[in-house]
Amino acid sequence: MLSPACFGSYDIRGKIGHTIDTDLAFRTGAAFASVMQPKTVVVGRDCRPSSPKLAQAVINGLRRSGVDVIDIGLSGTEEMYFATDHFGASGGITITASHNPIDYNGMKMVAEGSRPLTDVEFRQIGLTTGGPMHATEQIGTCVEASARATYANHLVDMIDTVRLRPTRMVVNACGVAGPAFDAVLDTLRTRGPKVEVTRLNHEPDPAFRNGIPNPMLPEQHAATGDAVVAARAQFGVAWDGDFDRCFFFDETGAFVDGEYVVALLAQAALARHPAATIIHDPRIVWNTQRVVSEHGGVSHQSKTGHAYLKAAMRETGAIYGGEMSAHHYFSSFMNCDSGMIPWLMMAELLSITRMHLSQLVAEMKALHPSSGELNFTVTDPETTIAQIKARYLGQAVDVENCDGLSMSFETWRFNLRCSNTESLLRLNVETRGDPVALAQHVHDLTELMHPTETVIAPTRRSA
Structure with missing residues (x-):
């Protein structure tokens, strides 16, 4: 049956x-x-x-x-x-x-x-x-x-509140994040840090009057981004409906792409746990691996998907795992994903570095520009992957099959995989400091796939 x-x-x-x-x-x-x-x-x-x-x-x-x-x-x-x-x-x-x-x-x-x-x-x-x-x-x-009061205390215990400088932030709850955020913020304030908050869509709304709770959609970015600018906040956070994913906006109101958030949270985790292991998914990896190495950590790659990330966390003893899709996993949180812990860690990281979020992201983008996830409908996904592998095999310096096909070259890399939930091929491309080459590689791969439909990554203005 x-x-x-x-x-x-x-x-x-x-x-x-x-x-x-x-x-x-x-x-x-x-x-x-x-x-x-x-x-x-x-x-x-x-x-x-x-x-x-x-x-x-x-x-x-x-x-x-x-x-x-x-x-x-x-x-x-x-x-x-x-x-x-x-x-x-x-x-x-x-x-x-x-x-x-x-x-x-x-x-x-x-x-x-x-x-x-x-x-x-x-x-x-x-x-x-x-x-x-x-x-x-x-x-x-x-x-x-x-268990909300105990939950809030547990989360605040995960950062060093003594190092937290006065912070101004915008939060867009979208779904049911509001009450939990308030509990965490109230607990944080009892420890001393001054945090000013502008709240958007804070009360859980069964009617979804402000749209479906999906901050990945480009049409929803302006609400949070504009509020960050108006409030002169250091950053903004928006959650999906059940807030197991969170999305960041820098002080200019710009959306922060997920692969760079993974690297930033890895840096924040390693500041408290030197030499620890960090898990990442195989879609965009070079920037995260560089950041982890520079901060004394060990990188470990896992197949995309919460069950795989959580298993890898347990197997390796990693303290943090991140997916560019905005799922973030923590050893001190049952190796589960949380959308509430990341904003605490981001506030701590900005306090420690004394840098703007836009500056931290700009440095990473300059070193490792990426395409974001591009989605394609093709007639035969498996055959398409095999044909692309054959086309580039003679040039690749490394080939992996951890999750779909990953091929690395001297100055660029791509991951191509079938979606776990939809009939799509998902492509991610990254380079070593060359946005012009990035655009060319995306173009070449797209031509080879002969897609019947192309869906540009929702968080990118261009490929």
């Missing part, structure tokens, strides 16, 4: 009334109980209109299977991660569709200690959801609880 259509590679996402509804949510809760055999499960939800009913259905499915539930209510995905570990629960489920349109919803699930589910566990839950249900005679309990 096939898994329900809303089960993706590592989470559940679907359109309300089409591939996901309360019946499926109930069955998923029961399937999670059957496969994972948990004693207690934490359940949270985002602010979508469909989330309360879906959360209640999941809770009912768990309880009808004899599982006790801790309901943390309106919360971000990382708050579910933290609460699962904090309460010693056997697993956690959050109801969210992150940055998808309002008529979508989904679920993210973890096991004990907030470890990601294995592929086998996730697939088995999908198969069980689509099969016959077996309720038990014992009904589990349900209690409402919050």
Whole structure:
């Protein structure tokens, strides 16, 4: 029996009334109980209109299977991660569709200690959801609880507040980040640092009146960027719907591309943990590797995707892992991704360096300009990758297959891979200080792919 259509590679996402509804949510809760055999499960939800009913259905499915539930209510995905570990629960489920349109919803699930589910566990839950249900005679309990105060203290403990200079920032919550941010900020202020904040879209809004919570969209950049300039802030932050991703804007209001944020957070992490290991994805690597090396760290590459990054964090003992897609992972946060920790680290880094964010980014861009992720629709992705490999094999000084095809040359490098979630080829190109050559290599590779459609990276004004 096939898994329900809303089960993706590592989470559940679907359109309300089409591939996901309360019946499926109930069955998923029961399937999670059957496969994972948990004693207690934490359940949270985002602010979508469909989330309360879906959360209640999941809770009912768990309880009808004899599982006790801790309901943390309106919360971000990382708050579910933290609460699962904090309460010693056997697993956690959050109801969210992150940055998808309002008529979508989904679920993210973890096991004990907030470890990601294995592929086998996730697939088995999908198969069980689509099969016959077996309720038990014992009904589990349900209690409402919050770990937000402890969560906020834990996050603030991750930076050296003594080194934090007075900071002015803009925050654009978009989804459910507002209440958690306020808790973290209140805790930070009790430690002494002066932080001035301009808040945008701060209250969770089920109607999404200011657009879907996806700060990657170019049309959403101006709201945060203009507010940064108006407030004369040092930087701005915008989160996606469940705030497990965060996006930065420098003091000029410019969007900071994700690959440079990874390098900056690596630098910040190494300032407190010299000689530590840093994980990065294989799409854009040279700048991150240079920064890690210059600050005494060790770089380690992982396949793209949260399950792979989290596994690499555990295997290597890395203190930080970053993906250019704005997922950032921390060893002191159950090796999970957080969208709230990065702004604390960025404030600390700017205080230590006493430099503008735009200056730090400009230096990196000059040394390693990159294309950002370019997306192409092609007739046969696998054949296209094979043809490009054959075309450049004689010139490459290094070839990797960690995630798709990566080929390095003396002065430039590219990564070409199939999307995990869409029928697309994703291309990233970088050079050693040569933006003109960068544009040429992007052009040449695009010509070789014969795309039927090209989608320019949403965070780039040009290739």
